[in-house]
Amino acid sequence: MAALVAFGLSLGLPILLKPVLLRHGVLDIPNERSSxxxxxxxxxxxxxxxxxxxxxxxxxxxxxxxxxxxxATVGGASLAAALLGWAEDFRGLGIRVRFLLQLAIGAAATAMLVELTDASWWWVPLGAVAVAGYINVANFMDGVNGISGLHGLAVGGMFAAVGAMYGMPWLVSAALVIAMAFAAFLPWNLRGRNFLGDVGSYLLGGSLAVTGVAAFLSGVGPEMLLGPVSVYLADTATTLLRRIGAGERWYAPHRQHVYQRLTDVGLSHLQSAVLVTACSLLTGICGIVAGGGTLPAKVAALAAGAAVLVLYLKSPRILGRRRQGYATGR
Incomplete structure (x- = not known):
């Protein structure tokens, strides 16, 4: 029932909201990062x-x-992240202010989760960084139609499966609500006429990160939680390091993420989003196997997950060469 409510609200409310946003001129103007x-x-x-x-x-x-x-903790932190993104959409906030507020949301949520799970208070700073970091990762990766909706659906679905494996009904409920809410936005977004904005990408990153932190502090193996998000993490980390190494302003708008470069070599927005999601599902399955299997199974699963990440990171070059080969008749 909870997932159905989330789906219905997310699917139907844009009919009411879109005219309001148009009237107030809440538009996404193309820039160096835009697709x-x-x-x-x-x-x-x-x-x-x-x-x-x-x-x-x-x-x-x-x-x-x-x-x-x-x-309630997952919900409160998720909505706080969404409100921060809403403020960014409407007024704009400085980079330092945004990051400090993201850290505050992560620290407050993790502190509450530590209290609820009797975990060590040393996890609070790590949880704060994890939440703030993934909010930004989700924001950076929200650059082609459908990618965030599919990510929320895929990762939420895998988190729900993990919750079922561990006998955690709260995790199943929270994850399915996130999955269905983002899945319902796909019909509005796939044709590129409506964007989540920072409110949506902050919500995506915050909700998945806080759910992951809560699951980890409740005893879920880290491989099961990191596997589904490892493609997003790898794409963002390698792009950031490449830009820093080239002496570029890492925080400036750009189109150098793997998923963006995939559209540069001929993939459509949907094809790029589906490729990212497929790889996330594969690494997620590998993480689940690694977290619940024997040592040989764990090693094999982690190796397979690493291979998927390598192939994903190299995919623009691989597809670019194939396209060039077709063009030259080779």
């Missing part, structure tokens, strides 16, 4: 936030003993 060429409506992610909020409220009402506070 689109004309102004489109942004900030539509507020409807996904409403879906997540509504779904989690239903989940909290039906939660078992001790599960409600975990769901």
């Amino acid at each position: 689109h060429t004309e102004a489109v409506v942004r900030g539509m992610g507020i409807t996904v936030a409403a879906g997540v909020a509504g779904g989690l409220i239903v989940a909290i009402v039906g939660a078992g003993t001790g599960e409600g506070p975990l769901l």
